[in-house]
Amino acid sequence: MGVTVKQILEDKFFKKCEVLAGQRGLCRKVQAVALFDAPDGYKWLKGKEFIVTTGYLFQENEGLFEDVIRHIYQHNGGALGIKIDRFLKKIPNRIIDLCNELKIPLISLPNDAPWIHIINAVNAVAINKYILQIHNGMKNIVDLQYTEKKIQKIVRDLSKEIEKPVVIYDLLNNKVYPMPDQSCEEFVKFSCTELWEPSISYQKEVICDKLKIYRITNLDEEGHKSWIMIPIYIKDMMVAYFVVWEPEEKIDYYDLFAIRLSLTLLIYLYEQIYLMHSIEGKFQDDFIQELIQEDKKDKEMIYRKAHKLGINIEQRYVCICIYQDNKRLCLYQLREKIFHRIYQMFPKDKTLFGLLDENTVMILYGMEESFSTKQMQELKNKCSGFIEALENDIVDSNFRGGIGHTVAHMIAIKESYIESVKAIEIGKYFYPDEKIVLYKDLGPFGLFRVEAFQQEDVHGMIEDILPVLQQEDKTILIETLRIYLESESNYNVAAKKLFIHSNTVRYRIDKIQQLCNIDLRNPMERLKLQIMLRFINVLDT
Numbered sequence: 001m002g003v004t005v006k007q008i009l010e011d012k013f014f015k016k017c018e019v020l021a022g023q024r025g026l027c028r029k030v031q032a033v034a035l036f037d038a039p040d041g042y043k044w045l046k047g048k049e050f051i052v053t054t055g056y057l058f059q060e061n062e063g064l065f066e067d068v069i070r071h072i073y074q075h076n077g078g079a080l081g082i083k084i085d086r087f088l089k090k091i092p093n094r095i096i097d098l099c100n101e102l103k104i105p106l107i108s109l110p111n112d113a114p115w116i117h118i119i120n121a122v123n124a125v126a127i128n129k130y131i132l133q134i135h136n137g138m139k140n141i142v143d144l145q146y147t148e149k150k151i152q153k154i155v156r157d158l159s160k161e162i163e164k165p166v167v168i169y170d171l172l173n174n175k176v177y178p179m180p181d182q183s184c185e186e187f188v189k190f191s192c193t194e195l196w197e198p199s200i201s202y203q204k205e206v207i208c209d210k211l212k213i214y215r216i217t218n219l220d221e222e223g224h225k226s227w228i229m230i231p232i233y234i235k236d237m238m239v240a241y242f243v244v245w246e247p248e249e250k251i252d253y254y255d256l257f258a259i260r261l262s263l264t265l266l267i268y269l270y271e272q273i274y275l276m277h278s279i280e281g282k283f284q285d286d287f288i289q290e291l292i293q294e295d296k297k298d299k300e301m302i303y304r305k306a307h308k309l310g311i312n313i314e315q316r317y318v319c320i321c322i323y324q325d326n327k328r329l330c331l332y333q334l335r336e337k338i339f340h341r342i343y344q345m346f347p348k349d350k351t352l353f354g355l356l357d358e359n360t361v362m363i364l365y366g367m368e369e370s371f372s373t374k375q376m377q378e379l380k381n382k383c384s385g386f387i388e389a390l391e392n393d394i395v396d397s398n399f400r401g402g403i404g405h406t407v408a409h410m411i412a413i414k415e416s417y418i419e420s421v422k423a424i425e426i427g428k429y430f431y432p433d434e435k436i437v438l439y440k441d442l443g444p445f446g447l448f449r450v451e452a453f454q455q456e457d458v459h460g461m462i463e464d465i466l467p468v469l470q471q472e473d474k475t476i477l478i479e480t481l482r483i484y485l486e487s488e489s490n491y492n493v494a495a496k497k498l499f500i501h502s503n504t505v506r507y508r509i510d511k512i513q514q515l516c517n518i519d520l521r522n523p524m525e526r527l528k529l530q531i532m533l534r535f536i537n538v539l540d541t
Contacts, residue, residue, distance in 0.1 A: 002031035002048060002254050003126045005079045005105045013121040017081070018108045021096045025103030030078035030126070031252045033119045042068045047076040048252070050122050052109060055088040062092050069098050069106075079105035081118070086111050126254045130161060130261060147272050151177050154269075158262045162244070162255040168266070169195075169241040171344055172273055192241040196229060207256070211263065215250070226250065228259065232266055234274045237340050237393075242266060274340075283335060284309065285354040288362050292414045299411060306410065311352060312366065314409050319416035320363040320383055321356075322390075322401040323424050329397055330358045337393045345386040364413060367406065376438060379403060383436045400424050401436040422446055429534040465532060467515040478533065480508040485530050489520060 006026040009017060019026070034049040036042055039057055051072065058065040072080060080099075082088065091106065099106045109118065151168060159166040159179035168177040169192035201219040207228070217226040228251065230242040242263060244251065251259065287305055290298075306313040324331060331338065338361060342353055352364040365379065380403060387399045402423025404416030419439035426445055427437030439446055468477050480498065484505060487493035491509075495502040509520065518525055 002029040002252075003129055004028065005030060005050070005107075007129065008050065008079075008122055008125050009107070011121060011125050013117070016110055020084075020091055020106045020108055021099035022079075022103055022105040024100070025079070025105045028076075028078050028103070028105065030122065031254050033122045035115060036068070039064065042071050045071065045075055045077060048078050050078045050081060052081040052115065052118055053083070054086050055082045055084070056086075058082075059087045062094065065092070065095050066098060069095065069102065069104055072104055073102040077104070079107055081107045081109045083111050084108040123254075127257055130254075130258050147269050148173075148175075148177075150269055151266065154262050154265055155179055158244075158258060161258050162251065164251070164255070165245040165247070167243045167245070169243065170239070171241070172239040172270065172340075174344070174347075192243075195227065195243060196231075196241065208260075211260065213256075213259070213263075215246075230259070230263060232263070232270055234267070234270050235336070237274075237337070239270050239274065240266070283339065283354045284352055285356075288352065288354040288364065289356060291364075291410065292356075292362075292417045302411065309352070311410070313411065315366045316406050316408060317364045317366050317410050317413055317416065318379070318406045319404045319413055319420045320365060320379075320401060321417065321420040321424060322361040322363070322383075322387065322399055324359045324361075324394075324397055324399050326396055326398055327359075329394065331355055331361060332358055334394055338390065341386055341389045341393065345382055345389070362417065364410065376403070376440070380436050380438055387435045399435065400428060402427060402439065403436065404439045419446065422448075464518065465512075465516050465529070468512055471515070477508055477512055480505060481512055481529065482533050484509055485526055485533075489526065 004027050008014060008030060009019070009026070029048050030050045031048040032046075032050070034045060034051050036045075036051050036053040037056060042051075045051065058068075069080070071077075082091075084091070096106070098104075151170075155166045155168055155177050156179060166179045170177060171192070195216065198216065198218070200221075203217045203219055205215040205217070207213040207215055212231055212233075214229045215226050216229055226246045228242075228244040228246065230244075231238050232240040232242055242259075244255075244259060287302075287309070290302060290305075303313060332355060335355075339353070342351060342363065346363065346365060350366040352366075354362055356362050367375075383401050383403065387401055390399055391397050402420035402425075404419030404423065407413055407416050423437040423439045423442060423446075426442055426448060427434065430445065431437050431441070468474055468481075471477060480494070483497050484491070484494045487497060491502045491505045495505045498505065512518075513520060518529070520526055520529075
């Protein structure tokens with residue numbers, strides 16, 4: 001961030017100060033204050049400091065005085081302030097000429113001014129400058145659109161002030177707010193996930209633990225470029241990442257202050273956005289329940305409600321059901337976390353959602369036309385991310401989801417709803433490792449009734465292999481049969497997968513056929529067995 005020497009001297013605290021030399025260097029930047037009263041202290045100057053000294057070391061050592069001035073010049077120092085009449089009664093002409101030549105401001109400081117007052121005065125000039133700039137730009141936050149413009153303005157103003165690229169990765173609205181400059185394009189290509197947990201070798205340094213400000217340094221790249229990462233939380237929900245790039249030099253004290261102040265403003269603005277989402281994102285429990293009622297719908301009433309909600313009822317929709325099976329949890333008590341994640345993952349203008357009961361979320365997702373296979377896969381991936389986020393947010397939760405087909409308009413959404421429920425209930429047997437299942441993936445099994453997949457019905461379905469389930473070594477036998485069928489009835493292939501001898505496989509399969517009186521040479525019998533094995537875990541055997 002920083003200020004110029006000229007801006008510092010314009011402050012009322014420095015009115016009594018006099019520029020003794022180096023007037024042409026008043027435009028030099030100052031980003032910190034440093035005290036110098038040790039013979040070799042100047043060697044640790046970093047650059048852009050306003051250096052203050054009593055001059056005690058120079059009273060009989062003009063050579064040291066000259067070395068200090070040259071060091072300030074070589075390291076891009078800001079200015080040298082010295083208490084004249086304290087030890088030095090007069091500045092040597094050679095030093096005056098050197099300061100003029102190198103454009104290093106040499107400033108007389110009041111003898112009675114304590115160091116802390118000088119330091120505070122310089123810091124106040126820099127800090128107040130940015131506070132006034134922010135204050136003048138941040139007024140009358142009214143609506144979301146205007147709030148987004150304010151976010152853009154904060155990014156632009158901060159980037160200009162600290163002379164570094166700044167990016168906001170907005171998780172709440174799925175947007176990226178980069179500094180409006182081409183120099184930022186190379187950074188925006190990275191996702192916030194890649195920046196927060198890079199795949200390259202990196203070092204993470206805590207700059208401010210309470211505000212969760214971190215510096216991440218790329219150890220694989222020459223020069224070890226780094227960036228500042230600040231996650232923004234609202235009500236324990238991460239809503240954005242605030243990123244400051246350090247392509248050449250790291251941020252300094254004043255930069256960090258500007259970043260902190262900008263962070264405060266961003267948190268305030270995101271609270272506005274979050275509140276607006278809370279108002280606009282009310283759960284439409286009653287409305288979606290009316291859409292899937294068994295009795296004849298009052299279409300006129302549904303049309304009126306849809307119009308009031310700003311919903312295009314003639315649009316094509318797909319139903320997504322998300323089910324949570326931990327009976328100790330109640331989704332009615334977790335509405336805020338659910339709606340936050342829904343709007344983080346799904347476009348607000350295409351999404352309507354509500355709770356069917358304490359365990360089921362129903363989402364209606366709109367589109368212009370029927371989804372292609374690729375688009376349905378993309379929606380499935382989006383829903384998987386949604387479930388993963390919910391399970392991270394909600395302790396001890398276990399979610400599964402189903403997606404139906406698209407329907408021509410919202411009135412017909414019940415058809416897609418039934419398909420999504422089937423995808424959950426039937427899909428858990430055929431795709432036990434999948435968190436989200438498409439109805440179309442069930443194939444002919446989608447024709448089954450969900451009620452048929454209850455324990456009593458499944459018990460009858462697998463009656464033919466019950467004798468195997470009554471054996472002490474049932475687990476080994478069932479696993480051998482499953483691998484044998486998956487290996488296309490090849491004993492040698494099955495043996496390799498089970499890490500046993502092929503004769504052992506042959507013995508176990510013969511035992512199963514004797515117990516169940518089944519013919520594994522019959523393709524239909526093999527198919528039936530493969531399906532039956534999917535439902536073994538339903539029974540408490």
